[in-house]
Amino acid sequence: MNVDTLINNSKPFLEYVLSWEAELPELLLKDIIEYPSSAAIVSVDVINGFCYEGALASPRVHAIINPIVDLFKQAHATGVDNIILMQDSHDADAMEFGAYPPHCVRGTAEVESVPEFQELDFYSDMVVIQKNSISSTVDTEFIKWLDNRPEVTTFIVVGDCTDLCTYQLAMGIHLRGTARNIRQRVILPADCVATYDMSVAAAKEFGAVPHDGDLLHHIFLYSMMLNGVEVVKTLK
Numbered sequence: 001m002n003v004d005t006l007i008n009n010s011k012p013f014l015e016y017v018l019s020w021e022a023e024l025p026e027l028l029l030k031d032i033i034e035y036p037s038s039a040a041i042v043s044v045d046v047i048n049g050f051c052y053e054g055a056l057a058s059p060r061v062h063a064i065i066n067p068i069v070d071l072f073k074q075a076h077a078t079g080v081d082n083i084i085l086m087q088d089s090h091d092a093d094a095m096e097f098g099a100y101p102p103h104c105v106r107g108t109a110e111v112e113s114v115p116e117f118q119e120l121d122f123y124s125d126m127v128v129i130q131k132n133s134i135s136s137t138v139d140t141e142f143i144k145w146l147d148n149r150p151e152v153t154t155f156i157v158v159g160d161c162t163d164l165c166t167y168q169l170a171m172g173i174h175l176r177g178t179a180r181n182i183r184q185r186v187i188l189p190a191d192c193v194a195t196y197d198m199s200v201a202a203a204k205e206f207g208a209v210p211h212d213g214d215l216l217h218h219i220f221l222y223s224m225m226l227n228g229v230e231v232v233k234t235l236k
């Protein structure tokens with residue numbers, strides 16, 4: 001198949017995806033939270049290494065910091081104190097560096113939460129959990145955290161990258177619930193999620209793998225919806 005045929009054949013679908021996204025509902029925290037301890041916000045990889053410095057830092061990802069901070073503040077004011085920060089933290093010779101350039105090596109500033117999080121007066125109440133792959137639910141302490149809190153049935157997922165760690169996190173929570181027949185909601189506010197962009201030209205220059213930030217963001221938001229995650233425009 002050549003690219004023109006693919007684009008032409010897929011155009012109605014892509015138009016559908018964009019109109020679906022444009023019409024996503026806005027939800028209110030007070031309407032989705034039954035009681036504060038029944039809800040958790042799980043943020044993934046909102047750390048310096050994806051927002052400010054290092055091989056994988058991206059301005060697109062930096063742009064979701066403030067919307068997430070606003071969501072944290074509103075949720076905290078509503079009484080939600082389950083805020084989990086899933087964070088990349090790799091050994092210098094991590095296997096993951098076969099697929100991505102070295103990033104977020106333990107002991108560097110890249111693995112730290114962004115300063116905007118650390119400045120929050122309830123930052124010390126947040127639970128930081130490290131991960132060594134793009135999954136938050138394979139071999140991490142988050143599984144234990146979930147097992148110990150059966151009362152948490154509303155999960156709000158935010159962070160980066162839409163098609164990588166965010167997708168794995170939302171699907172990991174959702175599939176765990178499905179496999180166990182747990183009645184739960186996994187809600188993903190699209191304004192608190194982003195992925196990076198690496199154009200074909202830039203990738204050739206840097207010897208990297210191209211990554212279309214717009215296309216992959218939209219397709220993976222849609223894919224999460226298709227799989228049972230509640231994608232919404234924003235959560236106030």
Ligand SMILES: [Zn+2]
Pocket residue numbers: 088089090096103104132133134
């Ligand atoms: Zn990583």
